[in-house]
Amino acid sequence: MPVVLDTAAVPRADRAEFWHEAVSRTFIPLDVRLREEAPGPAAITSDRMGELQVSLVQAGPQRVVRSAALIARGGEDHLTLALQHRGTARLAQDGHRVLLRPGAFAISDAGRPFAKELDEPFAFTAFHWPRTAGGLTEDDLRVLTATAFDPDAGTARLVACYLERLGRAAGQLEPAAARLAATALDLLVTLAHERRGRPGPDGPGPALATLARVKDHILNHLGDPGLTPERIAAAHHMSVRHLHKLFRYEGVTVMRWIQQRRLEGCRRALARPGGDRTTVAAVANRWGFVSASHFSRSFRAAYGVSPREWQAAPVRTAVPG
Structure with a gap:
């Protein structure tokens, strides 16, 4: 509202x-x-x-x-x-x-x-x-x-x-708002890369269009722990090598981009009112993490606190990330 x-x-x-x-x-x-x-x-x-x-x-x-x-x-x-x-x-x-x-x-x-x-x-x-x-x-x-x-x-x-x-x-x-916002921020990264003289593999236009489709597919399947570069490439009728070339344009690997989006989803879920009634393991599983320990290590590396500390923080804007 x-x-x-x-x-x-x-x-x-x-x-x-x-x-x-x-x-x-x-x-x-x-x-x-x-x-x-x-x-x-x-x-x-x-x-x-x-x-x-x-x-x-x-x-x-x-x-x-x-x-x-x-x-x-x-x-x-x-x-x-x-x-x-x-x-x-x-x-x-x-x-x-x-x-x-x-x-x-x-x-x-x-x-x-x-x-x-x-x-x-x-x-x-x-x-x-x-x-x-x-x-x-x-x-x-x-x-x-x-x-x-x-x-x-x-x-x-x-x-x-x-x-x-x-x-x-x-x-x-809603409920696509977060995905669409993420696409907007990704477009800004692409614009920055272009200004820094880092053109896309197929030129800006085709690369942007392909990346947008691939990212939308990924965001719709983040909860699937079997989401791999091979499956993503097959869904878009391209080679895995070409998929990796597209993400070099973004400055991150495919799996790193997926992990960042999953961590963002977990962070929002743990911060929601009533989120303390949801276990960290359940949130991690919902966003495609199969290992609770790997999720905790990745979350701390990204945000400087553990998932439980973030979930319990009374004022989360004071926590890094």
């Missing part, structure tokens, strides 16, 4: 303070300064898709700053992609300054200071996620952060189209 924060019913004199709190509560601690003497209505509508928060933001002119002092207050492990719909925005981070026009998108890293200027009424969709969820490396982030991607052609166009449709339907996609 979407979460809506709207200033329409808030007295004009209180709107600036209300909006500042709404933006910081939705995303990360931010300093928000409205540019209107009499602020008009503004709204944020948010949905959750697995580890991805999707928020439609509509408001008037303002300046948003993420300072070192605000970074110290939390949220530094998150990334935000803003897909501009109406109005323009100017984003500055790490010495880069980019202009976002309608249809373009850019990523900001909450772990480093940035500023965003919105000089006219605007609307954009913000995709907000923990940096550990998307598989982006520090090298990937260096080429993606504070870079304006205009959807004129190529991979950026594919990413923009996918995100635009995902944002419009965010509240209506």
Whole structure:
């Protein structure tokens, strides 16, 4: 069910303070300064898709700053992609300054200071996620952060189209929401690889289409402990060698990608309300792990805590990963 924060019913004199709190509560601690003497209505509508928060933001002119002092207050492990719909925005981070026009998108890293200027009424969709969820490396982030991607052609166009449709339907996609969100993050990894000069084995277009089909198949069969490269390749009428070539494009092996998705599924299941009534072994089995000890070792290696510690943690956002 979407979460809506709207200033329409808030007295004009209180709107600036209300909006500042709404933006910081939705995303990360931010300093928000409205540019209107009499602020008009503004709204944020948010949905959750697995580890991805999707928020439609509509408001008037303002300046948003993420300072070192605000970074110290939390949220530094998150990334935000803003897909501009109406109005323009100017984003500055790490010495880069980019202009976002309608249809373009850019990523900001909450772990480093940035500023965003919105000089006219605007609307954009913000995709907000923990940096550990998307598989982006520090090298990937260096080429993606504070870079304006205009959807004129190529991979950026594919990413923009996918995100635009995902944002419009965010509240209506259960139970496939988590899988679709994972695909969005994978597309960003592909975009980063392309920007770093690492083309796919068959060129960007065919490789992306094939990878999307393969990943969707994997995500639909994660609970099957017999999910192997051989079976995946056979299901898509390709050789195992070709399958491995596709995943070299992603920077991970097929089985490593599968393990990451399974661990993410287990982590979400153990964190759900009432999750403490489910045994760790049952969760591991449901997501395709055949060995409880192997699952525990893999979980600790990925997140720095054991599955039981994660399940029992009262405030899980304080736990690594």
